[in-house]
Amino acid sequence: xxxxxxxxxxxxxLYYLQEAKKLxxxxxxxxxxxxxxxxxxxxxxLHNEKxxxxxxxxxxxxxxxxxxxxxxxxxxxxxxHRPQIIALGYDQWKSEFSLAQELGKxxxxxxxxxxxxxxxxxxxxxxxxxxxxx
Numbered sequence: 001x002x003x004x005x006x007x008x009x010x011x012x013x014l015y016y017l018q019e020a021k022k023l024x025x026x027x028x029x030x031x032x033x034x035x036x037x038x039x040x041x042x043x044x045x046l047h048n049e050k051x052x053x054x055x056x057x058x059x060x061x062x063x064x065x066x067x068x069x070x071x072x073x074x075x076x077x078x079x080x081h082r083p084q085i086i087a088l089g090y091d092q093w094k095s096e097f098s099l100a101q102e103l104g105k106x107x108x109x110x111x112x113x114x115x116x117x118x119x120x121x122x123x124x125x126x127x128x129x130x131x132x133x134x
Contacts, residue, residue, distance in 0.1 A: 031066070
């Protein structure tokens, strides 16, 4: 299972998701809800959650794409799908340990893997948008 906002799907996202796919046989991608995206990133996404979800569904290596929880840290999507592995991007969560602790309280014990960045100085949504404005 992998998570993200995926406002503008770029090479960094593709790398992250392809590396996540290598960790198992079936990849579920959880797309952040609009309101949670505002909390996480401090601004509204350019594209709404349904449009972002549809873009992820178009990726042929993604087995399933779903919208995330309506309330942050409710963990219902993880509880429903019970992934064996959770792939985090290089800039997600404060620590794998704190996520593992929170999920452990619910009886969930997936392996948590941090995916290394792919040219973050070039392929990060905020940087891409910044460069478009110039």
